[in-house]
Amino acid sequence: GESVGLHLPTLSVQEGDNSIINCAYSNSASDYFIWYKQESGKGPQFIIDIRSNMDKRQGQRVTVLLNKTVKHLSLQIAATQPGDSAVYFCAENLNYGGSQGNLIFGKGTKLSVKP
Amino acid sequence: KAGVTQTPRYLIKTRGQQVTLSCSPISGHRSVSWYQQTPGQGLQFLFEYFSETQRNKGNFPGRFSGRQFSNSRSEMNVSTLELGDSALYLCASSSAKTGGPHEQFFGPGTRLTVL
Numbered sequence: 488g489e490s491v492g493l494h495l496p497t498l499s500v501q502e503g504d505n506s507i508i509n510c511a512y513s514n515s516a517s518d519y520f521i522w523y524k525q526e527s528g529k530g531p532q533f534i535i536d537i538r539s540n541m542d543k544r545q546g547q548r549v550t551v552l553l554n555k556t557v558k559h560l561s562l563q564i565a566a567t568q569p570g571d572s573a574v575y576f577c578a579e580n581l582n583y584g585g586s587q588g589n590l591i592f593g594k595g596t597k598l599s600v601k602p
Numbered sequence: 603k604a605g606v607t608q609t610p611r612y613l614i615k616t617r618g619q620q621v622t623l624s625c626s627p628i629s630g631h632r633s634v635s636w637y638q639q640t641p642g643q644g645l646q647f648l649f650e651y652f653s654e655t656q657r658n659k660g661n662f663p664g665r666f667s668g669r670q671f672s673n674s675r676s677e678m679n680v681s682t683l684e685l686g687d688s689a690l691y692l693c694a695s696s697s698a699k700t701g702g703p704h705e706q707f708f709g710p711g712t713r714l715t716v717l
Contacts (some may be wrong), residue, residue, distance in 0.1 A: 492714065514638060521705070521706075523708075528708055528710075529711075530606075530692050530694075530708035530709050530710050530711050531708045532708070533705050533706070533707065536705060539681035552644070560612060568632070576644075576645065578645075589635070589647045589650060589658045590635070590637075590645075590694075591647065591659065592644055592646075593644070594638075594644045
């Protein structure tokens with residue numbers, strides 16, 4: 488089976504609220520994690536990444552938390568907006584010999600923002 | 603800077619045919635990865651090319667192949683198409699050379715339908 492998965496397939500939030508999207512991974516050798524956003528008809532768009540030597544990283548309105556002890560990753564979106572409605576994927580990278588083209592993706596969580 | 607481009611955007615083929623998809627990475631990017639996206643299996647890694655060499659390969663049958671040219675453009679080929687090959691095929695490029703993961707930028711994908 489896949490080593491990266493998501494706890495919830497769908498998430499519905501009110502505009503202005505904070506959103507939290509969770510992800511579990513099973514490979515302790517993974518050293519790099521990325522969150523992608525995919526809108527209908529488009530390819531995944533990079534949101535934020537984090538390396539395994541960090542436990543938190545912040546971007547614009549987004550924060551990624553990494554808990555290596557329980558192999559858990561989360562994406563927090565502050566003040567969620569209608570434009571945030573999309574499917575969100577977490578992905579992990581197993582850095583075999585320097586090759587970093589192999590991303591393992593979770594199934595995705597569909598975020599719906601109610602106005 | 604222009605993003606990752608993929609051609610064609612849509613393709614309809616019949617079982618048994620073969621198909622070639624093309625990807626032009628972001629200028630200066632030498633790493634190109636291919637992914638298959640289906641509703642049932644999600645995003646799955648096919649292969650990665652760097653400097654015209656396949657650097658990493660996912661768990662797909664030999665009907666799936668690819669190559670990279672000296673200008674970093676990449677093609678993937680699927681021979682003897684099956685109904686289950688219907689999917690969105692995504693290409694991603696990265697500026698990383700060796701040692702350590704880097705952000706991958708995705709194209710819009712090619713939607714392949716096999717009848």
